[in-house]
Amino acid sequence: MAISAQARQRLAQRVIDQLRTQIETGKLRAGDQLPTEPRLEAAFGVSRTVVREAIADLRAAGLVRPVQGKGVFVSDTPTRPALILTPVEIKTIPETLELLEFRMATEGEAAAIAAYRRTAEQEAAIAAANRKMAALMEQGLSTVDADFEFHMAVAVATNNRFYVDILRHIGPRTIPRGQFPTLPEANDHAYLEKVHAEHVEILAAIVDQDPERARQAMRAHLMASQRRYRLLAELQPQ
Template identity: 80%
Template sequence: MRRSRERLAQQLIDQMRAQIESGKLKEGDQLPTEPQLEATFGVSRTVVREAIADLRSAGYVRPIQGKGVFVSNPSAQKAFSLTPVEIKSIPETLELLEFRMAAEGEAAAIAAYRRTAEQEAAIRAANRKMAQMIEDGAPTVEADYEFHMAIAAATNNRFYVDVLRHFGPRAIPRGQFPTLPEAHDRAYLDKVHAEHIEILEAIADQEPERARQAMRAHLLASQRRYRMLAEQQ
């Protein structure tokens, strides 16, 4: 189910990008409402929201509170100018996310049936810490990393912990791209936190496949964002 949702979100992203890049949707145009997009593309509201979030992160659209979502100039996304070091980091980031999808997807599934009460509490604590960092406007990379490390520990398999510890906080992509607006964007960080909650709830409910797919969806969403970023450079 989640994999189908991921495919639909990517299809919607591709179609909307094509409309923006071809000029069919011009800078300043207001996007249809969520219900209208659902009806037009035959997808769920969740798929629409995921696609809009990714397009927003890549600079294709921008929300205006109380008014709606509007088309941005895709080339304007380059205005923030990634540093040469950041640009060189993109291919490695995509490779790391691909690896993490395999390793951490399985780790989440294992944690769902092996985690102890104490380990579940540690995952929850890391999740609360990140929520507080977002609320305070403080850096969230360390708290994000702690959340993923707590899941690795809940597998009770030291190799998952060793692998994630090897990468350290650089496993969290936005920590490598401080120039990106989304690194400090409240709406984006709230979306990341919501994805963490889905993973946490699946582990707490001891549903391995649900946990695996929630983790995979979380990392795939990140991969989509950085792939679009690579295409803009």
């Protein structure tokens, strides 16, 4: 039986927490290779999708690195300083986490409403924003504006002006990575592919006119972002 997007996110968090603990305690040391995906699936009792989401987040946080054709390895200590944010970025983390929490409540419901209220034109606008983000990813260009366009298109599709007004008021801060230029993940193709895949799930639910699936997909998308920034905050020097 397929698990919900939110349940998958919770399982991914469990995998992240345990692998991170192994790295921090030295059970997995710099340069060590992580177990293969099938072994991680068996060890944690989760699906391959969950394992891949967890590895993607650990990679975005700089804790592991993939080596083509060989596997995933614990990052060497010299690469860790790249994760140290500027003072301005560090101060932004609490606000980012609060904003993501707020967005889960508002945008989750907006996605559900859009699933049964959107017009054909509005559905096309959401799909167009999604395609635009994919094209920018392939060109190696910033996807922040296209990401915002996607979320705004979902808000417009509610046909409720208050959802639109909220996103317009928040503005560029809606997309967290736009506030953290130091983060390597802002232009990391694997990370952006994961974000795009989450958008695809939201779009598919809206196209299928499935409000509950749309709600869960949007909440899972924002929960994944919240998880990444919590991990980022924990990695900063005290």
